[in-house]
Amino acid sequence: MQKKISYIEDFESWKNEFTFYTEIKIRFSETDMIGHVNNVSPFIYFEQARIEFMMEKGIFTEKSIQTTIPIVADLQCDYLEQLYFGNVLKIYVKANSVGNSSLDIHYLGLNEEGKPCLTGRGRLVNIDVKSGTPAKFTEEERQRILS
Amino acid sequence: MQKKISYIEDFESWKNEFTFYTEIKIRFSETDMIGHVNNVSPFIYFEQARIEFMMEKGIFTEKSIQTTIPIVADLQCDYLEQLYFGNVLKIYVKANSVGNSSLDIHYLGLNEEGKPCLTGRGRLVNIDVKSGTPAKFTEEERQRILS
Amino acid sequence: MQKKISYIEDFESWKNEFTFYTEIKIRFSETDMIGHVNNVSPFIYFEQARIEFMMEKGIFTEKSIQTTIPIVADLQCDYLEQLYFGNVLKIYVKANSVGNSSLDIHYLGLNEEGKPCLTGRGRLVNIDVKSGTPAKFTEEERQRILS
C-alpha cells in the first residue's frame, strides 16, 4: 500500500483479520456524470455490509431494534481505486474493538481482481430506544461481535 | 405539445389547474454516467412534492400517519426534456380526482425557462395503519385535498 | 390478479413471455421512514434490469454508446405488494414491441415466494449521440432484442 491510512497500522495483518463480507453489484443509478461510481455510493455499500454484519451478530434484528439500536457516530472512507458500473465488490466488515456500549467497525472493499479499492471505519453507539441514552452490550453480545 | 400523453386531455387547461409547487435543486449524486440526471431522480422529486402537498392538505402529518397512511399504488413519468446538474425545477402537484379512499395525483415539472420538462401521475390509496385496509377520507379531508 | 393494469391484457400469458431477469437485493438505504422500501427504489431496480437486458442484447455496450444511446421516454410502475429490507427480488425484463428506433420495455418483479410484487413498462427511444435525433435499429439489432 502506497497510501498511509490513519486507522491501519499494518495493511496485510489488518486485511487478514476480516472474514465476514457481502457481495455488492454496483447499480447504474450509483454512477454520476463524471462517468464512474459516485463518491457517496461506497457509504451505501458500507452500510449494507455493516447491517448484514450486525444481523449476523444478533445486534440488529427485528426483535433487538425494539429495545436498542446501534447509531452511527462517525464514518470515513478512503478511495483507493476508481470504481465503475459493472464492478462487483466484496465488502468486508469487522469489529476492530468493542467498548461498553460502542463499537469500532472497519471496512475493506475488494474488486474482482481481489485488489483493495476501498477502506473505511466508523464508530457505532448502542442506544436504548426509550431513553435515548447509551445501552451496554451484554457479555454474550460482546463475545458474538468479536467472534 | 408534440407528444400525446394518455392522462392529459388538453395540455394547456391541464397545466393551468396546478397551483401548488415545490422547488427542487438537482443534486450532483442524482446524475449518472450518461452525463445527465438519472431517470430515477424525477420520482424522487415527485415524491418530495407529493409529500409536501399532502402535508399542506393535512393527510400526511406526524399525527395523521399514526392512524392512516396514503400508499402509492402506481406511478408514471413522461420525460419531455433532458435534465442536467445545476437545473432548478418547479414540481407542481394537484389532486386530479379523489375517491372514497383513494386519490389520483398529477405532476408537472417546469425548468428555469418555464418549459415543461416532466409530467406524471399516480394513484394513492389511504390505508388504515392497524388493519391494513383502505380508510375513507372524511368529507373535510376531501374538500381540503380538492381546494 | 385482482388489479387491472392497463398495459397487461392477460396476466398469465404476459408473465410467461419473460425469460431475462436480474436478481436485486434491497439495500438498507433504499428503505424510508415509513418502514418499507421507498417508492422510488423500484425504478432503480427496473433501470438496473433494463441496462443488463440492453447489454445482453448489444444495444448498450461500451462501444455502442459512443454512437447511439437508448433514452427513456416514459416509465411506469404498479406496486402490487409491500417490499421490505431483506427481500431479494427477481426483476424480469422483456421487449414488448420494437419500432424503427424505439422500444417498449415491460418489467415484472417477483418476490422470494415467486409472487408478483411489481409490474411496469416504459418506452425507450434510440438516439444518435452526435445529432440528438432518433437512430434506427438495424435489422440485426431488432432480431436480437426480440429473441
Place this chain on the structure above:
Amino acid sequence: MQKKISYIEDFESWKNEFTFYTEIKIRFSETDMIGHVNNVSPFIYFEQARIEFMMEKGIFTEKSIQTTIPIVADLQCDYLEQLYFGNVLKIYVKANSVGNSSLDIHYLGLNEEGKPCLTGRGRLVNIDVKSGTPAKFTEEERQRILS
C-alpha cells in the same frame, strides 16, 4: 462541543472560518426505516456543497473538467445530532489547506437553530483527465480557493 473530533483543534475558531454555504432541504427518499435521515445522506449533502464551492472557486466548471477533475481521496463525517425529514440544513464548506495538486476540504452542517449537526472533512486530488496523474493548481487557482 462535548465530542473530540480529530480534525478540529478549537471548535469555535474552526467554525468561524466558514463563509461559503449551501442550503439543503432533506428529501423524503433520504430517510430510512429507522425513521430518521439515512447515514449515507450527509455525504450527498457534503458532495453538493463541495461541488458548488468548487464551481465558485473556478476549479469545477464545464470548461475546467475537460482538462482537470478534482477526485475525492477520502471523506469522513461526524454525526452530532439526529436529522429528520423536514429539516433544512446549512452546509458550510472551506478549504482547510491547499497543496500543489491537492486540497483539504472541511464541512460543517448547521440545523435550523444554528446548532452544529454534522462535521466532516476530506481530501481532493486534482487529476489531469488525459494522463490520470496529479495536476498542479495554478497560483491564481490557489489564491481563489483560499480567498
